[in-house]
Amino acid sequence: MHDSHFFLSAFIYLAAAVLLVPVAHRLGLGSVLGYLIGGALIGPFVLGWVGGSQGEEAMHFAEFGVVIMLFMIGLELEPARLWRMRGPIFGIGGMQVVFTSLAVMGIAMACGLEFKPAIATGMILALSSTAIVIQTLQEKALMRTDGGSDSFAVLLFQDISVIPMLAVFPLLAASGPTTEHHGWLQELPHWAQPLVTLSAVVAIVIAGQFMVPRGFAILAKTGLRELLTAAALLLIVGVALLMTQVGLSPALGAFVAGVVLAGSHYRHELESNLEPFKGLLLGLFFLAVGASLDFSVITSRPIVVGVLVLALIVLKAAVLFGIATLLRIRGSHRWLLALAIAQGGEFAFALLSMAMQQQILDAETSKLLVAVVALSMAVTPLLFIIYERVIAPRYTAVAKEERVADTIDEHAPVILAGFGRFGNFVGRFMMTQGVKVTVLESDPDHVDMLRAFGFKVFYGDATRMSLLHAAGIEHARLLIITLADEAKVAQLVAEVREKFPKLRIMARAHGYDQRFELMKLGLAAEDTVHEQMGSAQELAVRALRALGKPAYATERAARRWRRYDEETVHLLIPVQDDFDTYASIVRDRRTQLTQLFEKDRTELSTDADKGWEIARAEEK
Numbered sequence: 001m002h003d004s005h006f007f008l009s010a011f012i013y014l015a016a017a018v019l020l021v022p023v024a025h026r027l028g029l030g031s032v033l034g035y036l037i038g039g040a041l042i043g044p045f046v047l048g049w050v051g052g053s054q055g056e057e058a059m060h061f062a063e064f065g066v067v068i069m070l071f072m073i074g075l076e077l078e079p080a081r082l083w084r085m086r087g088p089i090f091g092i093g094g095m096q097v098v099f100t101s102l103a104v105m106g107i108a109m110a111c112g113l114e115f116k117p118a119i120a121t122g123m124i125l126a127l128s129s130t131a132i133v134i135q136t137l138q139e140k141a142l143m144r145t146d147g148g149s150d151s152f153a154v155l156l157f158q159d160i161s162v163i164p165m166l167a168v169f170p171l172l173a174a175s176g177p178t179t180e181h182h183g184w185l186q187e188l189p190h191w192a193q194p195l196v197t198l199s200a201v202v203a204i205v206i207a208g209q210f211m212v213p214r215g216f217a218i219l220a221k222t223g224l225r226e227l228l229t230a231a232a233l234l235l236i237v238g239v240a241l242l243m244t245q246v247g248l249s250p251a252l253g254a255f256v257a258g259v260v261l262a263g264s265h266y267r268h269e270l271e272s273n274l275e276p277f278k279g280l281l282l283g284l285f286f287l288a289v290g291a292s293l294d295f296s297v298i299t300s301r302p303i304v305v306g307v308l309v310l311a312l313i314v315l316k317a318a319v320l321f322g323i324a325t326l327l328r329i330r331g332s333h334r335w336l337l338a339l340a341i342a343q344g345g346e347f348a349f350a351l352l353s354m355a356m357q358q359q360i361l362d363a364e365t366s367k368l369l370v371a372v373v374a375l376s377m378a379v380t381p382l383l384f385i386i387y388e389r390v391i392a393p394r395y396t397a398v399a400k401e402e403r404v405a406d407t408i409d410e411h412a413p414v415i416l417a418g419f420g421r422f423g424n425f426v427g428r429f430m431m432t433q434g435v436k437v438t439v440l441e442s443d444p445d446h447v448d449m450l451r452a453f454g455f456k457v458f459y460g461d462a463t464r465m466s467l468l469h470a471a472g473i474e475h476a477r478l479l480i481i482t483l484a485d486e487a488k489v490a491q492l493v494a495e496v497r498e499k500f501p502k503l504r505i506m507a508r509a510h511g512y513d514q515r516f517e518l519m520k521l522g523l524a525a526e527d528t529v530h531e532q533m534g535s536a537q538e539l540a541v542r543a544l545r546a547l548g549k550p551a552y553a554t555e556r557a558a559r560r561w562r563r564y565d566e567e568t569v570h571l572l573i574p575v576q577d578d579f580d581t582y583a584s585i586v587r588d589r590r591t592q593l594t595q596l597f598e599k600d601r602t603e604l605s606t607d608a609d610k611g612w613e614i615a616r617a618e619e620k
Helices: 002-026 031-042 052-075 079-084 086-090 092-110 115-126 130-139 146-172 192-220 225-245 250-260 267-291 295-300 302-326 331-340 346-357 363-402 423-432 444-452 465-470 486-499 512-520 533-546 551-575 579-603 607-619
Strands: 414-417 437-441 478-481 504-509 528-530
Touching (some): 031 267, 052 225, 052 267, 092 115, 092 146, 115 146, 130 146, 146 250, 267 363, 295 302, 302 363, 465 486, 486 512, 504 512, 512 551, 528 533
Parallel strands (some): 414 437
8 A cells, every 4th residue: 555655656746747847848937947836736735646744755855866966066076176166155155144144134033033033044044945056057058157156156155054054053942952963973072073073074085085986996897887876876875874974964965075076087977877866856856845835824824925035035136146246246147146046945944844843933933934935946947037038138238239349440351250169160260371351259258258369359240231341341352151140140141142242151051941041042052051060070080980991981981972962952952841852852862872882882992092091191
């Protein structure tokens, strides 16, 4: 009976994730909000399919996902890089925790809470959700931005600050310090307790540096991948258990272990083995958070709960925005930092439970704060959406509007529109060949960075004819367009083609569809380049060489393949709207190309290939 209930609960959790997360992702809400909505729906206060004691068990099990996540984050941070981050960690993170705790404490006392409960409330609400913030930052590719990096630093300091908070809570208890939470550690003399704690951290560092890599080396020789996975999980569970026994945060201990193993040869093996567990357990964690929302508390006092949630988000965002302004964090990164950390955190649930057990907070206040923290976590994905769709574009637009286009003091035979990840290769190669190029770039931050590297780049929107006139387009021989925006590329080609019909235009295309569109606008097939074809073919040629294929044969095959592809493009242009005919031509051409290469391998002499190989060897 118990087994059937377990499988039923597992089925409900998985079904909620599989059904609702794709919908939320499709709507642009992100997977985290999908999990939270799913958990709220299946929880005890809506459909009632899961919850109660089972929900608490799921939450404890799912918290292991947060531990694995911090271990994997640690794997990406070598000690040297972590040391370089000490400023943001202890500077921004320290100020955030202190200022937020004091601000919340002051407001709580103004609302009638006594001094000790107000201190506890301040510390609890100063924490933010490591799981939700980091997952969302990674999903939206914001983790490596300045704002994302600072957000991670704040979250890391918060995890560290849980340690002193756990030590302070017994001192705030109404009946004095209790000893039930740290077991044998509290039975030691006071001077010995910090030594034991420090010894546990040192043990993790030593084991991670010397013992664990050797253990993984022994297991790797067996060739059984599941043993490495089991060993990785054993390592994390062991570290979490040790940290729990000495009164530290399991997540913090896992992070330390990850940092120690960041330089290990088995780092990537650990990441690949643990990734599925991390994803599933984090999903379960978010579902459990959603299920923990007590709608009876919310519905009984909706205005109070709503005001408290809004006040918490505004207060934490204001504190972080003020710190970011003080530290001169620029532009939209300031807003990203403020909005990303503006919610309550998962550790708040543990601290609230401890506060209630130690009689620091009464049950009614604790339930209210649980609802506020959970709702603030649920709102976080919406704050990221506001940042992405409202704030970040505004800052980009303002930066462009405030900066006047540069005065172009030179004219060159070639104008290059766009100097991004594709255009910089084009421009740099042409410059090394002695060709003068006038480079136009519309991203002001990118322009400043390029100039720091010594490139002469002019800021301005290349789609504006006034800028092109200033660049001397009337006398230019060639316009190369490497802009990423397909609509702007088409607009620019059409306008320039109309006003300067004799000017040769070359452009990069994201795919065949854009190539077809550019060719319709009058560009020759040889003047449009598929942005991925060259690098993809070069990789394929190197792969063939690694397999022992003759160098000349592979180079010759690559050139023939490109010519054949160009011929195919010309055949496909008239029928691109007729899918059946289009597919038929692709199939026929593919068969013809295979037969052609088979004929080449049979008939062509390999003497030239051998000569090519000898020449290549002599060059080396």
